[in-house]
Amino acid sequence: MADGRFEVRRKAGLRLWLSAAWLILLVIVALFAPYLAPKDPLEQDLFAGRLPPFWMQGADAAFLLGTDSLGRDVLSRIIFGTRIALTVAVISASLTCLVGAALGLLAGFYRGWADVVVSRFIDIWMAFPPVLFSILLIAVIGPGLFSIIAAIVVIDWTRFARVIRAEAMTQGAMDYVASARVAGRGRFGILLREILPNVLPIIVVLLTLEMGIAVIVEAILSFVNLSISTDDPTWGGMISEGRTSIHQAWWVLVFPLITLFLTVLSFSQLGEGLKNRFDPVLR
């Protein structure tokens, strides 16, 4: 009996720690980017264009991961790109969570007309193709960090609202809610003290997943040149630039891609790991 549970627990722990380690590394890199980056990410050197990474022939030891076609250091650009990626991930996911969770709880717990309004809104919202919607949105309000965050919030709140509405509904039908009502607690009090703690694990999982999604959305928008100004180093922008010279300089594309991949994976795995930690029954 003990062995089966032990196995599950250990795996969850490893997943949690590995992903957390990667994300902590990213945070440190983002905070100390100017000190860690070997070069200025914007500095161009046309004579040092498309230098390969350090282990290949013709590499310059000063450019560890090589340079792009304009001679900018790939490593430094990835390091500075971390700043934008994490800023977008944390701010937009938190705001999305706040909006989506609040509306979801409102609809799922209070039901009635609040539910009708929110649910119809979600249905209508989800009928728009999300990427097109975000491109349209940014085309209207103009590119920039704020626009990306706004676009993610506006598009993705439905993801939270739907799931949390369903969960709030399930929890609301439980006997402990009835008991709390008999004990004289008001609706809002029940929502905060009885429902919310039970929905929290799901909120946390969704939040971390959303951070991963936000990183991807930011990359997509950079890819179609609708993110920050093209000079600023973003992972998506680097991938987009690298695509044009993939046959001559694959490293310009591949290194940001790996970083992006690991980051999104870490966010989703962190969510899973945290869920197992949070869940009182699994704990």
Next chain:
Amino acid sequence: MSFLSVRNLSARVKGGGTLLRDVSLDVAVGEVRGLVGESGAGKSMIGKAVLGILPKAVEITSGQIMLDGVDLLALPPAQRRIKVGATCALIPQDPLTALNPSRRIGPQITDRLVDILGWTRQRAEERALALLGEVQITDPTRVLRQYPHELSGGMRQRILIASAFAAEPKLIVADEPTTALDVTVQKQILKLIAALQVRHGTALLFVTHDLGVVSKVCQKLSVLYAGKVVEDSAVADFFRAPKHPYSAALLAATPKYTDPLAGLQPVPEAVIAAVRAEVGHG
């Protein structure tokens, strides 16, 4: 004088079928009234209507619920909640969902004492400890710090009983409190409820479909069919001579331990047809 007096209560699903038809019943101070009937007869609905926890889809169409001389249905929701919270409690059906899984046992018992009655946390905690002792939980100090999933179904039902009695309510609605438990635990729980009821002098509205339980715990009895009270008797009279043919058939349908080979006696079709015609159902 009756503490709870339900008068001509009717309820229905919004835009749908009738659930309660003109229900009247009284529970005197310290009295135990059983509410029996088959599934869907509206037993639990009455309890829920009294406590104000009807599902949103259900609406009360007419009638009064007099609690301690006040018509609950005439009160604004906030006042009603406080009135009910201060004088009533619920022992729910399923102990597995009746405790919040993400909170410790302690606060779940003491919340009401602190929030509604304004006790200090320490006094509430002492009270919770005493009551956990009364429901025969060993090591109550530890239980208060545990989470619901760490306890068995029987333990959880004991905790819910302790919690229901904690605020010294005048009336407890027990909504099939033993249905979700296995038979050996059922008996202990019933004894426990009966003992606490006597000791605290609490009136009890006992919803059940088990006439055996009624005979052990209750003094009065209401038999429901399709949301209508077809018989209202003292329990002793009921078992001696049920007044209504439907309740007589219900009593005859109870399996007898003394004659296990007799087989089950279903309620005869003719009786069902008659009672349906009488209450105006379908």
